[in-house]
Amino acid sequence: MTIRRITILVIGLLSLSGCAYDIGYIRDAHDIYFYNCAQSFQLTSELADEAFTWSPDGRKIAYTRMIRQNGKEVGSGLWVYDLTAGTHTLAANETMAVHFYFDWSPNSRSIVFAGDTCQFCNAKLYRVNTDGSGLTRLTLETGNARHPDWSPLADRICYVDHRAATAGDIYWMNSDGTAHTRLTHTSADDQHPIWSPEADQIAFIRVHNLSPGDFDLMVIGPNGGEPRVLVDGFEYISYASWSPDGRKLLFHGNRADGERFAVYTINANGSALANLSAQPDAVYSEIEDMFPSWSPDGKQIAFVRSARYDHNGKTHAIQNVLFQMRADGAGKERLTNEQFISDTQYRPGPKSACLGYSY
Numbered sequence: 001m002t003i004r005r006i007t008i009l010v011i012g013l014l015s016l017s018g019c020a021y022d023i024g025y026i027r028d029a030h031d032i033y034f035y036n037c038a039q040s041f042q043l044t045s046e047l048a049d050e051a052f053t054w055s056p057d058g059r060k061i062a063y064t065r066m067i068r069q070n071g072k073e074v075g076s077g078l079w080v081y082d083l084t085a086g087t088h089t090l091a092a093n094e095t096m097a098v099h100f101y102f103d104w105s106p107n108s109r110s111i112v113f114a115g116d117t118c119q120f121c122n123a124k125l126y127r128v129n130t131d132g133s134g135l136t137r138l139t140l141e142t143g144n145a146r147h148p149d150w151s152p153l154a155d156r157i158c159y160v161d162h163r164a165a166t167a168g169d170i171y172w173m174n175s176d177g178t179a180h181t182r183l184t185h186t187s188a189d190d191q192h193p194i195w196s197p198e199a200d201q202i203a204f205i206r207v208h209n210l211s212p213g214d215f216d217l218m219v220i221g222p223n224g225g226e227p228r229v230l231v232d233g234f235e236y237i238s239y240a241s242w243s244p245d246g247r248k249l250l251f252h253g254n255r256a257d258g259e260r261f262a263v264y265t266i267n268a269n270g271s272a273l274a275n276l277s278a279q280p281d282a283v284y285s286e287i288e289d290m291f292p293s294w295s296p297d298g299k300q301i302a303f304v305r306s307a308r309y310d311h312n313g314k315t316h317a318i319q320n321v322l323f324q325m326r327a328d329g330a331g332k333e334r335l336t337n338e339q340f341i342s343d344t345q346y347r348p349g350p351k352s353a354c355l356g357y358s359y
Contacts, residue, residue: 021295022347023302024054024061025322028340032063032081035322035335036352043081044088050076051100051343055108058349059083060130062091062111064098078102078113080130091132099123103150103157105175112138112148112157112175125159127177138177147192150175151199156222158183158193158202170204172222183224192238197246201268203230205237212257217249219268230270235259239291242268243327244298252290252303260288263303265327276301276329284309290320293344294327301325302344305334 024034032043032052043061052063061081076099078092091111092098102113109130114123122144128135139145144162151157157175160168161182167189173180184190186206193204201219206227208214217231217240230249231237237253248265262277277289284307292303306319322336322344 020351021300022058022352023293023322023324023335024052024343024345024347025291025302025304025341026050026052026343027338029342030066032061033338034347038335040336040338043083051102052345053102053104054345054347055104056106056348057108058347060108062102062104062130064100064102078111078115078128080111089131091128091130092126092135093132099146101147103148105150106152106154110134112150114146114148122162125157125177127175136177138173139180145171149194149202151195152197153199156199158195158222160191160193170202170220172202181224183220183222184227192240194240194242196242196268197244201246203240203242203249205240215253217251217266228270230266230268231264231273236261239293241292241294243294244296248327250292250294250301252292260286261290262287263289263292263301263329274329276325279329279332281332289323291342291344293346295346296348296350299327300346301327302335302346304341304344 020037022034022036027033030049031045032049033040048066050064052061054061063079064076065079067075075097077090078098080089080091097116099114102111104111110127112127115126116123123146124137125139125145125148126137145159147160149158156172158172161171162168170183170190170193171180189207191205193202195202203219206216206218213235215234215237216229217237218227218229220227234253234255235257237251240249240251242249247268250265252261252263254261262275264275266273277287286308288306289303292301302324304320305323308315308317319339320341321339322341323332323334325332
């Protein structure tokens with residue numbers, strides 16, 4: 001496998017063979033890469049990039065970058081990388097501490113993000129254009145808002161706010177910041193709401209307790225009502241996402257304290273919970289799988305695996321290596337040799353040709 005760093009405009013493309021979906025990921029907790037046909041391309045190299053997400057058209061990546069002064073982290077900024085032009089644009093002013101939580105508008109022209117203006121301020125949600133213009137605060141000055149997710153219909157944004165107490169509740173608002181509507185009322189902590197592809201349901205994680213953990217995966221309609229439990233009683237649940245057809249949800253988690261993380265799917269009606277990591281594996285043992293994501297056609301799942309395996313009479317270990325499998329958990333395939341990978345995300349859109357890049 002080769003790793004190439006993309007630093008300037010791509011001026012030539014040499015088609016090799018076949019086609020596949022590109023997969024973006026974070027490596028070593030601080031740099032962004034994407035994988036294409038057995039090659040990994042490095043997009044950033046500042047050792048300071050913490051989170052990213054593809055634009056819906058697959059042409060750009062939004063990411064946060066730590067800001068350091070005198071060797072200390074003092075905040076983070078929101079940046080946009082244009083894969084066609086090879087340019088990095090600061091979208092949110094570096095005087096604002098941008099949190100890890102942000103999402104694209106469906107037309108790929110704007111980003112909603114959580115940020116604050118001082119180290120100990122409550123977070124608010126802001127909207128900004130990809131060139132850094134049009135910065136607008138969307139949520140109340142007195143709130144503490146996080147985890148925004150833009151509706152596929154472009155009209156609303158769901159999010160978490162901690163207005164009433166230390167725990168969070170699910171809200172939505174119009175995409176211009178009007179008509180804030182509270183959906184859940186709980187003493188637990190609701191987190192990470194995500195719209196279904198048809199925008200008729202919102203999935204979210206409910207945390208009853210952190211130690212020992214007590215996590216549920218739930219759904220609620222945009223008009224409110226009683227949330228419906230899909231998965232309950234897990235020690236931990238994270239990284240949930242809808243399948244492209246809206247029929248399933250994908251997540252990683254563990255059922256009990258001390259159990260290794262695994263990748264799960266469940267039908268949107270709460271049936272057929274499946275541990276995709278539990279299927280027999282002739283090569284790897286002591287398996288822990290995390291950070292799953294759906295391919296755009298819903299047929300494959302990228303994820304990160306840590307495990308042990310035997311080779312030439314010796315036991316070896318891998319830690320956070322990029323894998324791919326079919327949506328039913330079969331056909332697991334190791335894609336990279338690089339370790340310490342997280343936050344996998346397929347590039348939206350059609351499959352890409354297997355390409356060699358010229359500079």
